Amino acid sequence: MGAQQVREGFTELYGTAPEGVWAAPGRVNVIGEYTDFNEGFVMPLALPHTAVAAVSRRTDCVLRLHSADIDGPIVELHVDELRPLTDTSWAAYPAGVVWVLRQAGHAITGADLHLSSTVPTGAGLSSSAALEVVTALALNDLYDLGLTRPELARLAQRAENDFVGVPCGVMDQTASACCIEGHALHLDCRDLSIRQIPFDLASQGLALLVVDTRVKHALGDGAYAERREGCEKGARQLGVSHLRDVPYDDLDRALGRLSDERVRRYVRHVVSDDHRVEQVVGLLDAGEVRAIGPVLTQGHVSLRDDLRISCPELDLVVDTANASGALGARMTGGGFGGSAVVLVEASGADTITKAIDEAFAAAGYTAPRVFPAVPSAGARRLS
Numbered sequence: 528m529g530a531q532q533v534r535e536g537f538t539e540l541y542g543t544a545p546e547g548v549w550a551a552p553g554r555v556n557v558i559g560e561y562t563d564f565n566e567g568f569v570m571p572l573a574l575p576h577t578a579v580a581a582v583s584r585r586t587d588c589v590l591r592l593h594s595a596d597i598d599g600p601i602v603e604l605h606v607d608e609l610r611p612l613t614d615t616s617w618a619a620y621p622a623g624v625v626w627v628l629r630q631a632g633h634a635i636t637g638a639d640l641h642l643s644s645t646v647p648t649g650a651g652l653s654s655s656a657a658l659e660v661v662t663a664l665a666l667n668d669l670y671d672l673g674l675t676r677p678e679l680a681r682l683a684q685r686a687e688n689d690f691v692g693v694p695c696g697v698m699d700q701t702a703s704a705c706c707i708e709g710h711a712l713h714l715d716c717r718d719l720s721i722r723q724i725p726f727d728l729a730s731q732g733l734a735l736l737v738v739d740t741r742v743k744h745a746l747g748d749g750a751y752a753e754r755r756e757g758c759e760k761g762a763r764q765l766g767v768s769h770l771r772d773v774p775y776d777d778l779d780r781a782l783g784r785l786s787d788e789r790v791r792r793y794v795r796h797v798v799s800d801d802h803r804v805e806q807v808v809g810l811l812d813a814g815e816v817r818a819i820g821p822v823l824t825q826g827h828v829s830l831r832d833d834l835r836i837s838c839p840e841l842d843l844v845v846d847t848a849n850a851s852g853a854l855g856a857r858m859t860g861g862g863f864g865g866s867a868v869v870l871v872e873a874s875g876a877d878t879i880t881k882a883i884d885e886a887f888a889a890a891g892y893t894a895p896r897v898f899p900a901v902p903s904a905g906a907r908r909l910s
């Protein structure tokens with residue numbers, strides 16, 4: 528839905544025009560998985576898909592929230608009565624942002640918000656971060672808070688961690704808040720420094736496809752916490768604060784010091800994926816874009832065999848794509864479903880998409896959704 532439609536929806540709903548309309552994108556991670564909480568590296572890009580929100584201030588501490596995409600009435604809350612971990616509905620995402628801003632001492636005295644989003648939900652493309660970041664940017668502008676993009680991302684992450692109760696890293700919100708068109712974002716999850724990496728695939732005759740498998744296996748629910756615990760255990764046994772501090776060149780020696788086979792696999796994944804992010808950045812800097820393909824596939828093998836968070840649908844995407852001429856492919860996001868990314872020659876995109884569709888049909892899986900990951904702008908004011 529465009530800015531005009533969301534603006535009109537707001538006016539119809541609340542009886543007056545909004546003060547403004549903002550957008551924040553979903554993201555896809557190109558490389559660097561489960562590295563963020565290990566204070567390592569990631570490299571996401573912002574998608575053309577956005578959450579668009581029309582917002583006005585209020586002075587009576589009332590917060591009214593509505594999504595055009597959810598059946599249901601306006602959610603009406605009071606900003607003084609927001610309590611973490613109590614709301615399990617979609618409204619917890621924008622409400623959490625109001626809560627976290629107020630916790631940080633900003634005098635948010637209420638708001639009316641109406642939104643609509645084109646970011647697929649639950650596909651590992653961060654529809655939740657888009658909701659948080661669009662709310663944070665709108666309130667930052669309307670209440671003149673003067674917060675920087677990285678600060679907004681940090682606050683949005685805290686809303687998701689502490690108010691909604693999802694222990695995510697800071698990548699999703701940073702990508703949504705800080706990405707720029709035509710670039711991927713290299714993020715150092717230790718000091719939160721960012722670097723915009725030119726990622727203009729179209730000019731090279733290339734495309735990055737997102738393949739949303741449209742499955743979400745329940746197995747994933749406890750897996751994130753379990754992997755996190757395993758990584759922390761590995762860091763403790765190696766005497767470092769985070770796995771980021773294990774040098775790639777020293778990986779074999781470090782692995783030799785770990786007795787637990789499970790922990791050893793997790794450490795190998797994290798340390799090697801950090802290295803793959805740096806490899807990809809180096810190749811992009813050198814203009815060798817096609818050469819990142821095999822690195823993506825190595826990342827998938829590591830996620831499948833060492834971290835063990837892939838699933839048959841994601842493996843089928845990667846194997847079929849690579850067998851049909853893709854330059855490389857990997858699952859992306861938390862795993863156990865969600866999406867994969869596939870690097871292709873633009874001229875071969877249709878053939879590879881068709882091969883994936885046919886492989887899914889032959890396996891009896893739900894048809895996947897495939898679209899190009901055009902590196903797009905981060906959060907912005909539309910009107």
Ligand code: ADP
Pocket residue numbers: 594595596597616617618620642643644645647648649650651652653654655656658
């Ligand atoms: P992801 O961020 O990977 O898409 P999450 O489970 O973290 O998946 O977030 C999805 C949740 O975000 C949805 O269940 C819903 O609560 C909320 N959400 C996303 N998009 C919308 C929308 N357009 N309207 C209302 N809520 C939404």
Ligand code: MG
Pocket residue numbers: 653654655656
């Ligand atoms: Mg999410």
